[in-house]
Amino acid sequence: MSSFLEVRGLVVRYGGIEAVKGIDLDIHRGELVTLIGANGAGKTSTLNALAGLLKPAEGQIRFEGELLTSTPIHQLIQRGLALVPEGRGVFPRLTVEENLSMGAYTRKDKAGIRTDLDQIFHSFPRLFERKHQKAGTLSGGEQQMLAIGRALMGKPKLLLLDEPSMGLAPLMVQTIFSVIRRVASEGMTVFLVEQNARLALQAAQRAYVMEGGVIRFNASAEECLNDPRVRSAYLGEES
Amino acid sequence: MKSKVWLGLLSLALIIALPFGTDLILGRSWVRLLDFALLYAMLALGLNIVVGYAGLLDLGYVAFYAVGAYLYAMLASPHLGMHWPLWALLPMGALVAASFGALLGAPTLGLRGDYLAIVTMGFGEIIRIFLRNLNVTNGPAGIDLIDPIQIGGFSFGANHSLLGWDLPGIYSYYFLFIILTALIILISHRLSDSRIGRAWSAIREDEIAAKSSGLNTRHLKLMAFAMGAAFGGVSGVLFAGFQGFISPESFTMGESIMILCMVVLGGMGHISGVIMGAILLAILPEAFRPLSQFQQATFGHVWLDPANLRMLMFAIALIVVMIIRPEGLWPSPVHRRELHANDSEAGSSQKAAL
Numbered sequence: 316m317s318s319f320l321e322v323r324g325l326v327v328r329y330g331g332i333e334a335v336k337g338i339d340l341d342i343h344r345g346e347l348v349t350l351i352g353a354n355g356a357g358k359t360s361t362l363n364a365l366a367g368l369l370k371p372a373e374g375q376i377r378f379e380g381e382l383l384t385s386t387p388i389h390q391l392i393q394r395g396l397a398l399v400p401e402g403r404g405v406f407p408r409l410t411v412e413e414n415l416s417m418g419a420y421t422r423k424d425k426a427g428i429r430t431d432l433d434q435i436f437h438s439f440p441r442l443f444e445r446k447h448q449k450a451g452t453l454s455g456g457e458q459q460m461l462a463i464g465r466a467l468m469g470k471p472k473l474l475l476l477d478e479p480s481m482g483l484a485p486l487m488v489q490t491i492f493s494v495i496r497r498v499a500s501e502g503m504t505v506f507l508v509e510q511n512a513r514l515a516l517q518a519a520q521r522a523y524v525m526e527g528g529v530i531r532f533n534a535s536a537e538e539c540l541n542d543p544r545v546r547s548a549y550l551g552e553e554s
Numbered sequence: 555m556k557s558k559v560w561l562g563l564l565s566l567a568l569i570i571a572l573p574f575g576t577d578l579i580l581g582r583s584w585v586r587l588l589d590f591a592l593l594y595a596m597l598a599l600g601l602n603i604v605v606g607y608a609g610l611l612d613l614g615y616v617a618f619y620a621v622g623a624y625l626y627a628m629l630a631s632p633h634l635g636m637h638w639p640l641w642a643l644l645p646m647g648a649l650v651a652a653s654f655g656a657l658l659g660a661p662t663l664g665l666r667g668d669y670l671a672i673v674t675m676g677f678g679e680i681i682r683i684f685l686r687n688l689n690v691t692n693g694p695a696g697i698d699l700i701d702p703i704q705i706g707g708f709s710f711g712a713n714h715s716l717l718g719w720d721l722p723g724i725y726s727y728y729f730l731f732i733i734l735t736a737l738i739i740l741i742s743h744r745l746s747d748s749r750i751g752r753a754w755s756a757i758r759e760d761e762i763a764a765k766s767s768g769l770n771t772r773h774l775k776l777m778a779f780a781m782g783a784a785f786g787g788v789s790g791v792l793f794a795g796f797q798g799f800i801s802p803e804s805f806t807m808g809e810s811i812m813i814l815c816m817v818v819l820g821g822m823g824h825i826s827g828v829i830m831g832a833i834l835l836a837i838l839p840e841a842f843r844p845l846s847q848f849q850q851a852t853f854g855h856v857w858l859d860p861a862n863l864r865m866l867m868f869a870i871a872l873i874v875v876m877i878i879r880p881e882g883l884w885p886s887p888v889h890r891r892e893l894h895a896n897d898s899e900a901g902s903s904q905k906a907a908l
Binding site: 366367368387388389390391392393397398400404405406407408409413416417418420421462465466469 | 749752753755756759760762763764765766767768769770771
């Protein structure tokens with residue numbers, strides 16, 4: 316199988332500090348892949364490099380066979396990459412509907428945008444109920460839904476999610492993860508960076524485990540859930 | 555619907571009657587003050603695009619006012635012997651100022667917040683120092699005998715009379731400024747409700763999310779700088795023609811801060827609020843003038859220099875307003891909700907978020 320997203324030898328440096336020390340990643344079309352690891356393992360740096368938010372010091376990122384490394388960030392969405400940033404990142408003073416249409420900013424097909432908007436309101440009835448409300452007045456979970464919905468409005472081929480469970484109540488985390496699973500089951504390729512390893516592994520097909528800037532191992536999510544190393548380090552169980 | 559039409563007609567009548575009433579009650583100098591208030595309203599609306607809409611703190615905005623004013627002064631005065639008409643200079647002022655806006659914007663786009671403020675402040679000073687030291691701008695002496703604004707055969711500087719009323723230039727300028735202010739209000743309103751306007755608020759609120767939604771934040775910020783500057787340039791052109799004399803001293807950093815105060819005091823991002831802020835701050839210092847007469851009458855001596863005293867009162871008024879109403883005197887409804895989350899219904903929804 317040829318790789319949909321292919322990362323080779325990615326290095327991210329902040330001044331003299333190497334946060335990501337030459338990692339390889341492969342994501343195939345239609346997969347839900349997760350990257351788990353402790354705080355400071357380099358997960359977010361990896362994702363930010365994929366999303367164009369920071370320039371990798373070394374290495375290559377190929378998407379559908381084409382080099383991404385020099386594409387300006389605002390063109391990535393047109394290439395098919397959408398990021399849902401950490402901490403939700405909605406536009407608090409715009410309404411729910413305006414937030415969603417901002418996600419379709421680069422698209423020109425008015426009719427298609429309309430259809431997709433209806434589709435998203437259909438999948439997220441809570442957003443539909445609040446479509447004229449300012450995004451800043453939504454609950455944390457609703458804002459996370461909105462951020463995902465906005466990313467989907469750009470009609471991406473690959474959805475990059477950064478810590479979607481962060482700061483949410485446990486019940487809301489469940490809801491968000493069922494949303495992510497549903498989006499993936501509808502055929503979207505998803506790359507999920509998450510600290511809540513158990514939930515991420517339950518949702519994903521494959522996982523990369525990151526530690527100190529390198530990939531410790533890479534296996535199917537099921538294997539990871541049963542692996543004693545993962546169980547003791549990330550799932551909080553005695554080995 | 556019908557009551558709206560009546561309300562519109564009533565406000566129009568008030569706007570037309572305002573200079574006449576002011577002249578009768580307060581005297582002619584106050585009509586002149588009204589003209590200045592309108593110039594400030596145009597400036598504040600221009601800065602509002604940069605600060606209020608796009609969220610870029612600009613402390614050198616007066617530079618664009620200066621560019622417009624000097625353009626008119628040089629091309630319509632005996633200084634260089636050129637007398638270009640307004641219809642050519644007004645769009646030119648907008649265009650040249652917009653280019654200066656882009657010139658300032660381009661190298662500073664990577665900067666945010668405090669850093670941007672410092673660089674823009676420096677830019678404002680650079681322009682003023684250039685104007686002081688160049689020969690073509692006549693250095694610190696400034697440019698005198700600038701042509702009054704003229705459209706067709708109608709000179710705005712001359713005396714006219716209408717139905718037995720003697721109408722000096724300040725009246726004609728008042729109506730010209732009202733029309734241009736209305737135009738700028740219309741453009742501002744259209745902008746805030748447009749695709750670009752929404753993109754600006756997106757950048758202001760979350761730049762990363764905006765970028766990853768595919769917004770070209772570089773272009774959009776440049777556009778905000780250029781558009782805000784264009785309004786500044788237009789006000790500058792009008793100022794030069796109205797005043798008849800300009801010098802670098804009219805374009806100090808204090809002016810930039812004053813315009814920023816108008817935007818913040820009135821209510822950032824809210825057109826009506828910004829206009830109110832501009833008119834209030836333009837008129838307030840003048841309203842404090844009688845204080846010195848009061849001192850003279852009670853103590854037989856002016857203890858505090860009226861100019862300083864006015865600025866002191868003015869500063870106190872500003873501080874008090876900012877403590878009591880940080881969102882501005884007439885904010886947009888959303889902005890008010892955000893800053894008073896605890897004492898309104900928004901408070902309960904915030905609790906729900908937890």
